Amino acid sequence: xxxxxxxxxxxxxxxxxxxxxxxxxxxxxxxxxxxxxxxxxxxxxxxxxxxxxxxxxxxxxxxxxxxxxxxxxxxxxxxxxxxxxxxxxxxxxxxxxxxxxxxxxxxxxxxxxxxxxxxxxxxxxxxxxxxxxxxxxxxxxxxxxxxxxxxxxxxxxxxxxxxxxxxxxxxxxxxxxxxxxxxxxxxxxxxxxxxxxxxxxxxxxxxxxxxxxxxxxxxxxxxxxxxxxxxxxxxxxxxxxxxxxxxxxxxxxxxxxxxxxxxxxxxxxxxxxxxxx
Numbered sequence: 001x002x003x004x005x006x007x008x009x010x011x012x013x014x015x016x017x018x019x020x021x022x023x024x025x026x027x028x029x030x031x032x033x034x035x036x037x038x039x040x041x042x043x044x045x046x047x048x049x050x051x052x053x054x055x056x057x058x059x060x061x062x063x064x065x066x067x068x069x070x071x072x073x074x075x076x077x078x079x080x081x082x083x084x085x086x087x088x089x090x091x092x093x094x095x096x097x098x099x100x101x102x103x104x105x106x107x108x109x110x111x112x113x114x115x116x117x118x119x120x121x122x123x124x125x126x127x128x129x130x131x132x133x134x135x136x137x138x139x140x141x142x143x144x145x146x147x148x149x150x151x152x153x154x155x156x157x158x159x160x161x162x163x164x165x166x167x168x169x170x171x172x173x174x175x176x177x178x179x180x181x182x183x184x185x186x187x188x189x190x191x192x193x194x195x196x197x198x199x200x201x202x203x204x205x206x207x208x209x210x211x212x213x214x215x216x217x218x219x220x221x222x223x224x225x226x227x228x229x230x231x232x233x234x235x236x237x238x239x240x241x242x243x244x245x246x247x248x249x250x251x252x253x254x255x256x257x258x259x260x261x262x263x264x265x266x267x268x269x270x271x272x273x274x275x276x277x
Contacts (some may be wrong), residue, residue, distance in 0.1 A: 006181060007138050007139055007165055007184070009184040028193070032193075038200070046178055046206065051180060052158055052160075059130065060121070060144065062131045063093045063131070065078065066122070067135065071196075072103065075134075076097050078204070079093040096123060114143065127152070133159050133160070139191070141168060153175075162180065218265075236264075246268075254267070
């Protein structure tokens with residue numbers, strides 16, 4: 001099987017150790033340029049998955065990511081960035097990696113080869129048919145991810161996947177497969193490179209689009225972001241200034257009082273409306 005995987009095919013470049021630094025960087029960059037083009041080809045598939053995720057989450061469902069290694073880390077990363085960015089609950093988008101949180105920093109031996117482990121992990125969150133499960137695996141052959149999708153389908157849970165090979169076992173299991181075929185890696189088999197970049201871009205597109213459709217963005221601003229540091233507070237103040245055309249000092253007072261950009265805007269507009277009645 002491994003010999004047939006595009007992600008495992010020999011690099012189009014050889015004798016890497018003989019290349020200059022400039023040659024290495026230029027050739028890697030040239031390969032990376034092909035990634036957005038591969039994603040462009042499957043936007044219709046991403047569209048279908050986003051729409052079903054939006055429908056489920058609009059009705060109280062959640063989005064789960066499962067993966068191993070780089071794929072698992074990317075899922076956890078995307079899930080962990082949604083609460084501070086969009087002010088949503090930590091249990092709205094949940095990322096699970098084979099081997100648990102320790103695997104975010106160190107490889108956990110054989111975790112990805114356990115076909116039953118993902119479903120055990122998902123049971124800790126009481127996953128149900130209200131939710132959507134998205135499996136992430138560059139190869140499309142990871143037992144941990146495939147096993148998770150198989151069990152989910154038995155429970156009538158909608159499934160999707162992101163993989164970088166065509167017609168993989170994982171894609172055949174998914175209701176909504178996304179196949180990002182980016183070709184052989186610059187370093188043969190190193191799927192943290194182009195494949196990982198493609199997966200990250202796709203996850204960005206999926207979660208961002210879902211959050212926008214769920215009303216977590218106003219205009220082009222993250223009005224529900226958590227004000228967890230000075231930079232974000234300053235960003236919030238600027239949002240209020242731009243939206244309401246008010247002075248910085250006034251915007252700061254509004255934000256300090258309401259603790260949220262959205263609430264600040266709503267409170268001000270409500271007050272103005274009442275004054276005009």
